[in-house]
Structure formats: structure tokens, C-alpha cells
Amino acid sequence: DVKVTQSSRYLVKRTGEKVFLECVQDMDHENMFWYRQDPGLGLRLIYFSYDVKMKEKGDIPEGYSVSREKKERFSLILESASTNQTSMYLCASKRIIGGGPEQYFGPGTRLTVT
Amino acid sequence: RKEVEQDPGPFNVPEGATVAFNCTYSNSASQSFFWYRQDCRKEPKLLMSVYSSGNEDGRFTAQLNRASQYISLLIRDSKLSDSATYLCVAHTGGFKTIFGAGTRLFVKA
Numbered sequence: 001d002v003k004v005t006q007s008s009r010y011l012v013k014r015t016g017e018k019v020f021l022e023c024v025q026d027m028d029h030e031n032m033f034w035y036r037q038d039p040g041l042g043l044r045l046i047y048f049s050y051d052v053k054m055k056e057k058g059d060i061p062e063g064y065s066v067s068r069e070k071k072e073r074f075s076l077i078l079e080s081a082s083t084n085q086t087s088m089y090l091c092a093s094k095r096i097i098g099g100g101p102e103q104y105f106g107p108g109t110r111l112t113v114t
Numbered sequence: 115r116k117e118v119e120q121d122p123g124p125f126n127v128p129e130g131a132t133v134a135f136n137c138t139y140s141n142s143a144s145q146s147f148f149w150y151r152q153d154c155r156k157e158p159k160l161l162m163s164v165y166s167s168g169n170e171d172g173r174f175t176a177q178l179n180r181a182s183q184y185i186s187l188l189i190r191d192s193k194l195s196d197s198a199t200y201l202c203v204a205h206t207g208g209f210k211t212i213f214g215a216g217t218r219l220f221v222k223a
Contacts, residue, residue: 031209040122042201042215043158056209090157102148103211105157 003027004093004106012112019078021109023091031094032074033058033103034066036087043090049074081113117141117212120202124218131192135217137185137202144204144212147178149187152199152216161187161200192221 007022025032031050035043035058045058047066055066063085067075078085088110092103120137127133139147147164162169164176164185175188185202202214 033209035213040215042116042118043213045211048209050209102160102163105159107157108155110155 004091004104006089006091006106006109008109009107010110010112012114013078013081014114015082017078017081017113019081019111019113021076021078021089021091021111023074023076023106024072025074025091025093025104025106026072027093027095027104028071029093029095029104030071032068033092033094034064034074034076035090035092036060036085037090037108038087046076078111081111083113085111086113087111115140116215118202118204118214120200120214120217122215122217124220126220126222127192129192129194129221129223131221132188132190133192133219134189135187135200135202135219137187137214139183139185139202139204139212141204141206141212142183144183144206146205147176147185148203148205149174149176149185150201150203150213152201154198158201158213189219192219194221194223197221 004025033048034046049068065077091106149161150158151161152158164178168177173190177186199216201216205211
């Protein structure tokens with residue numbers, strides 16, 4: 001089974017703090033993603049990475065950065081946390097198969113910024 | 115307009131009922147489609163892929179209508195354990211995957 005883990009399930013941070021969210025996958029997938037999920041908006045892509053040290057902006061990259069130093073690890077960084085970044089953050093890993101690019105998600109980190 | 119649109123529900127159905135979810139997508143270049151299931155406070159998990167010819171997996175049937183840009187999911191003989199949010203997903207190629215906001219289903223005894 002594919003396993004995607006995230007460093008924290010719940011996190012509470014103060015406005016202005018620098019926040020690191022870690023994601024690790026154990027299936028040697030090249031592609032990794034960071035999403036945030038908010039009620040009524042669905043999952044929105046923040047950043048993705050298709051290889052070590054490679055990254056691309058998603059739909060809502062403002063206020064975030066990422067790091068991928070090793071294939072199995074993809075980190076999301078909130079440079080200066082703000083209250084509008086309170087959300088559920090989901091990391092995903094992807095392989096390409098014949099039927100299409102299925103994604104496997106980590107358990108999520110529920111971040112609250114106060 | 116959202117690229118993938120779903121009725122948010124909630125759908126409240128009794129056990130044993132048949133329930134259908136619909137989803138529309140706006141990008142005609144979308145190539146592959148999926149339904150994911152997300153339990154409360156959990157991550158989304160792949161339920162099934164959706165093929166042009168339609169596909170069935172036990173009590174679940176998924177259909178795709180490319181002409182109408184429409185995807186459906188039918189659940190027969192609903193179980194309490196089917197209660198969840200169902201996400202419609204369209205993949206356009208490369209890294210472009212769009213998730214719908216989800217449809218909530220509550221199955222009651």
C-alpha cells in the first residue's frame with residue numbers, strides 16, 4: 001500500500017510565525033502535491049513538484065513556498081502565517097498508471113492560525 | 115464558474131436506497147475522471163476511475179458523458195458505511211487535476 005504521512009495532524013500557530021509542514025511518501029513517486037481544503041471550495045493546489053529540487057506553482061501559491069531536497073519528502077512553508085491560512089492542508093503523491101494519474105493523500109494537517 | 119461542479123447536498127437517504135450524484139466539468143480537454151471518497155476529518159481516497167464506456171464496482175456505477183461534459187456516480191443498496199463526501203475529479207493532463215467541492219451523503223438506518 002502507498003503510504004503518505006504528514007508531520008502533524010493538528011497545529012496551532014500565531015500570526016507571523018513561520019510554519020513548516022512535512023510530507024513523506026514511501027512509494028518512490030516522482031510527483032508530489034500540496035493542497036488546501038476549505039468548506040465549499042474543495043481542494044485547491046498550492047504547489048507541486050515533479051522531481052527533486054523541482055517545483056511549480058499551483059493555483060494559490062501566494063504566501064507559501066516549498067522544498068523538495070529528497071524524492072520522498074516535500075515540505076510546505078508558510079513564511080509568515082496569517083489567519084486566512086487557517087485550513088486543512090493535504091499532501092498527495094502520484095504515480096502514472098494506464099487508466100490515469102491517481103493521487104494518494106496523506107491524513108492532512110489541520111492548521112489554525114490565531 | 116468552477117471547473118468541476120457538484121451539488122453539495124447533503125443527500126439524506128435511508129439504508130437500501132439508490133442514490134445518484136452528478137458532476138459537470140467545464141474543460142473539454144479533460145482526459146480522465148475519478149470519484150474519490152472522503153470520510154469526515156479524513157483524507158480523500160480513490161473510489162473508482164470513470165471510463166467512457168461506464169464502469170461498475172459492486173454497488174457503485176460510474177458513467178461519463180463527454181458530449182455533455184457530465185459524470186455520474188450511482189450507489190445502489192446504500193449502507194450506513196457509505197456516509198461520506200464524494201469528490202468528483204477531472205484530470206486534464208500533465209499536472210492539472212481539478213477536484214470538485216464534494217457532495218455529502220448521509221445514509222440513515
